[in-house]
Amino acid sequence: MPDTPEREEPGPKVAGDGPAPGQPEYAKAMRDAIASMPSVQQLLADLRSPVASAFQIPTQLQNLATVTTVLSTDALRALRPPANFTQLPDYQRILTNLAPRISFPDFAELFRRHQPANWHGTTGDGVKTMDLIELARAGWPSAWVPGPKVLRALALAAPAERGQVLCDHEKHVLDDCDAVLAEVVSGPSEVQAGLLRQAVAAARQGYHAPAQAMAASVIDTVIRESVSPWRGYNDWLRLHPDDDDFTIGQMRYMTTMAPVRPALERFFPEKGDPVPEAFNRHASTHAVGDVQYTRTNALVGVLLAVSIVREFHAEYAEQVEDGSPEVKGARGA
Known part of the structure; x- marks a missing residue:
């Protein structure tokens, strides 16, 4: 006798679910x-x-x-x-x-833990994580400093208005820098943090040119120390490509270093290249004048230097916590 396929008994009809089985x-x-x-x-x-x-x-x-x-x-x-x-x-x-x-x-x-601390309280209401990453890529420091209030204002502002946003919030910017630098109390970045506190103090007194010069020098020093042996700025840029190929664990470091790329753009006055108007390490050293030295560039330079120094200190502290302190180095090197 052939097998008869078993049939599943229909369940009870639930009101509102449509016709019952069998109908x-x-x-x-x-x-x-x-x-x-x-x-x-x-x-x-x-x-x-x-x-x-x-x-x-x-x-x-x-x-x-x-x-x-x-x-x-x-x-x-x-x-x-x-x-x-x-x-x-x-x-x-x-x-x-x-x-x-x-x-x-x-x-x-996990995602939150690998964000810069100043992003907490920044996103939402029109500001997304990718906005902060793109802000950094455009040359505006967004990791560690500035604090959420100024960072949100920068992210929401039109690109042409961001310099004025920093100037309008200068006291908050400098307070944020001092607060972050106060966390660098030991390790290989301690000396640079002390020098940057002097740059912040100079900016508070209206001496923006000395603040910018000090910031540019600190940036140059710390990025040179981050790659051993040092082979030049092009090699550093090769190790820090401007792309989306990064993990959650690399997000904070990548965002910290993103504004360094535009700050390292080369120009050649002997070839007729104009002096960059945005903050630029090369121009701050070799093209001292009123085009490169501005209040906005001084604040950008200080923010960037503080951001990098704080990131290197965080990596050092993480290595110490893991029981294997090493000399700070470029990610991916």
């Missing part, structure tokens, strides 16, 4: 529900944007965030699937098996 409309309702369900790829795409926005996650980090969020029942509910979604119990199981069980809150905390 003529049931088969059509099921077909319509399945046809209208998003694909797994679409689920990932739908989840990616709100999750990344909520946690301020850069584009290159969104895939991991998306996969982990797929495992969240709340996130699945937020997608508002078709009414008969609950009649397909295997769908949740299939999604659950797509990736390892990773705790999304733990990932969010």
Whole structure:
């Protein structure tokens, strides 16, 4: 006698769920529900944007965030699937098996821990993490200093207005620098931190040119010390490419160093190149004058020097905590 296929007994009808099994409309309702369900790829795409926005996650980090969020029942509910979604119990199981069980809150905390401290309280209400990274790439220090208030103002300002934002908030900028430098109390960056405190004091008194000159010298010294043996600025730039190929653990360092690239742009007066108007290490040393030496450039230079010194001190402290202190060096070297 041939086997008779077993039939699954229909479950009880839930009010509001549509026609019950056995009714003529049931088969059509099921077909319509399945046809209208998003694909797994679409689920990932739908989840990616709100999750990344909520946690301020850069584009290159969104895939991991998306996969982990797929495992969240709340996130699945937020997608508002078709009414008969609950009649397909295997769908949740299939999604659950797509990736390892990773705790999304733990990932969010990991992401936050590798941000510069001044980013906490900066993002949100129109400012995203990528805005702060792009700000740094454009030559405006955004890691460690300035504090959230000034950093938000910079991120929200039009590019042409950012210099005025720094000048309008000069006292806050210098206070933020002093507060961060006060954290550098030992290690190989302690001397540079002391010299930068003098630069901050000079700027408070209106002596912006000496402050800028000191900042440019400190920047030159610390980046030279970060690569051993030193082979020149082009080699440093090669070790610090301007791209998105960085991990969460490298994000803080990458953002700290991003403004160094425009500050190292070369120009050749003998070839007719104009003196750069934005802060520039070469021009601060070899083109002293009222084009390069400005109040805005002095504040940018001090911020950048403080940012780098604080980053190197953080790396030194992390190495000491790990029990293996080493000479600070360029990431990826």
